[in-house]
Amino acid sequence: MRALVYKSTGSWYITKTEDGTVYNARIKGIFKIEGITSTNPIAVGDEVEIEHENEIEKTVIITQIYDRKNYIARVSPHNKNQHHIVASNLDQTLLFATLKEPKTSQGFIDRFLISAESFHVPAVIVFNKADIYRKKELEQYEKLHAMYTDIGYKILLVSMTENRGIDELITLLQDKVTLLSGHSGVGKSTFINAIFPGLELRTKEVSGWSGKGMHTTTFAEMFDLPGGGQIIDTPGIREFGLVDISRQELSHYFPEMQKLITSCQFNNCLHINEPGCAVKQAVAEGRITEDRYISYYNILESIDTKNY
Known part of the structure; x- marks a missing residue:
């Protein structure tokens, strides 16, 4: 059966087949993809082939990974000599940024954009918390907006608390697979809970099979959008280490x-x-x-x- 990987905890995966059946999946033995050395051989967004292992417990074995159209990777937070695939088969990525509480640096934004360019994933920058911006932040936003739109990036100014710009953001996600990224505290979770009322509790629980003592926030997770398409939520990242980019490139x-x-x-x-x-x-x-x-x-x- 063909399935899509919705969540990974490192050793177990949540997969969903085309008919909507959800299975807990694992890899049998050593699983390596030629030409890619990463901490995670399978990532959220991957299309895989699965076989039944235990029908009562709905567990399956992943036997094959299909070719990726793209993926985004970063330097592994645990090992600087390895990289970690954040997600694969993306149509676009949204970087949530804030100019206050917390402030996202231009250096962080540029590193993220470089990574998106290198993996051929279109990027959009979403500046959140517009409701708390004063003259200084609004002037900075105008400067950044002009700078990034001039070179071809789409920029949005939104406020979750005032419901400003949210409709445009939701329209942008329709029928696409979108990776959401950004520092902790920039409003990604608030946005996801706004799209999926009642999801907040589900994102915090740790189910028995996925590994006791693990924080669910340390792993990417995919959600189906009500009108079509998917979003992939990722844990807040402090810094974005570039992968396999030389000074020359x-x-x-x-x-x-x-x-x-x-x-x-x-x-x-x-x-x-x-x-x-x-x-x-x-x-x-x-x-x-x-x-x-x-x-x-x-x-x-x-x-x-x-x-x-």
Whole structure:
């Protein structure tokens, strides 16, 4: 039977077949996917083949994983030398950000966007908590809105408490598989509970089979949307470690830089000290914002050259 992975706790998975039947699933033996080394061989969003193990307890064995159209990965929070696949087979990803209580840094936003670009997943930035923004935050929002929309990203300003912008957000999710991400406290759970009244209790319980003592918030989970489509909720992340991106490749994932790369004098240009650099010229002329260039520089400096 073919099924979709809705939740993973590391050793057990919740899967759902096309007819809506839910099974607790596990992997038999060692399960490796060629070319991918990650802490989790199977991720939420994966399409898998399952076989019955115990029909009374509704447990199944995962025997095969079907090809992914894409996935998003980050550096494993437990091992910096490994990466963790957050979710797979995505149509888009929504990054929830806030300019106050807590403040999401531009560096975090840019790292997330780079990751989405590198895995070919369209990204949308949702600035939440508009109801608590004062003049300073609203001016910052306008600046960020102009900067990101100019390079092709969709930006939304919403308030869960005032129900502002929620309808547009829900429309954006319709009939799509969407990954939700962001720091803890930015309002992802509040948004999910607004779409699914009564879900709050279910997201906090730990069922017996999934591993006692484990926090459900440490694992991604997929939910079916009432009108079609799915959302994948992820635990709040403190930092977003980039996976398998070299210093040489980094500028390819800045859309405003990517289109200028072929105009640089040197084809291995890092856009720092090299002569005849089209990217630096664009920064000087205001065609690339200084903030994005500084962000690029800071991320470039953080990439360990020893890995490449």
